Amino acid sequence: MGGRFGLSDKEWAMIEPLLPNKPRGVPRVDDRTVLNGIFWVLRTGAPWEDMPGRYGPRTTVYNRFVRWRKAGVWERLFQHLQSDLAASPYMIDSSAVRVHQHGTGAKKGDSETEETGRSRGGLTTKAHAVTDRDGRVAALKLSPGQDHDLAATYDLLDAVPADTVLIADKACDADAFMDALAERDIRPNIPNRSNRKEKRGFFPSLYKLRNAVERFFSKLKHCRRIATRYEKRADNFPAMCQLASARILMRS
Known part of the structure; x- marks a missing residue:
């Protein structure tokens, strides 16, 4: 079957x-x-x-x-399948999901809980993920499309083990974020912004491994219900994302 x-x-x-x-x-x-x-x-x-x-x-x-x-079936399945994640490094990234017209129409006052927002690409939801070095997802979060990546990234750090290297793009090169990593004993490998006065250590060869999280998003969007958001309910779309992520984990 x-x-x-x-x-x-x-x-x-x-x-x-x-x-x-x-x-x-x-x-x-x-x-x-x-x-x-x-x-x-x-x-x-x-x-x-x-x-x-x-x-x-x-x-x-x-x-x-x-x-x-x-x-809680989808959430428990998602969490159960994360017990066999690989060791350091971990990667963090985000990907925009275009919201279909059928995914709009929230009741007044519910737009924040629906995690939709208007960005340059129109009405979008942003998916944020942490994966291990093999592209197996450790955590997933949604945010409105216009929000800065860092706003949701902090909430994903609990999924990153201590004494782990975290690979991320320049959007995460912020002093407050670096402090949050240090508090958790997480070592960053993040490109320095051009305006940063004191440059941190950065290893381009290690940064190339970041394509693992990009491959995860590619697999996630093979599910067309995720590639375009049709769910207007804030609770159904995250459930679809959890189910799609669980399917990837089961088949990896």
């Missing part, structure tokens, strides 16, 4: 123990079939209404996706 969309037996064995207990005496679509439908939507980017009937009623698949999100 593997293939492009469906779960392999190995992947199903990882997810099944995390699912809530099935209600007794109630006929229902098989959980594995529903998961395959969720991954079909995630990979193709198609509307839930266009999901093939072989996965069950689209309302059943969508409702179970939301129910499992509320139960």
Whole structure:
């Protein structure tokens, strides 16, 4: 049952123990079939209404996706798969996600929680990630598209082990950020800004390893539901990102 969309037996064995207990005496679509439908939507980017009937009623698949999100299934799966990350160095970066017109229309006052914002590319959400040297994601966070990268980067540092080299671009070359790294015993390998008076040590050969986090974003955006944001709900889009990241981890 593997293939492009469906779960392999190995992947199903990882997810099944995390699912809530099935209600007794109630006929229902098989959980594995529903998961395959969720991954079909995630990979193709198609509307839930266009999901093939072989996965069950689209309302059943969508409702179970939301129910499992509320139960913390996607977050637990994401965290469970991070137990086998590689050692130093780690990388941090961000990537913009264009928001489709169907991903807009939040209730008044909810725009901040939806993590959307208007930048030069239009309405966007920014995804921030920390990966190990093999491109396996350690943490993921979303922010409005117009926010500076550093605003969200601080929140990702808890995923970086102490006594680790962290590779990042010039956007992270700020004194306050360097202080935050020092407090956590994290060693930066970040290019110096041209206006920095006291230059820090920087190793260009080590910096080349940063393409690991770029490869992660490339794989993440193979899922068209992530490459373009269609979810207007602030809680559903992060869940899609967690699920896509978990799929990458399961297959790496």
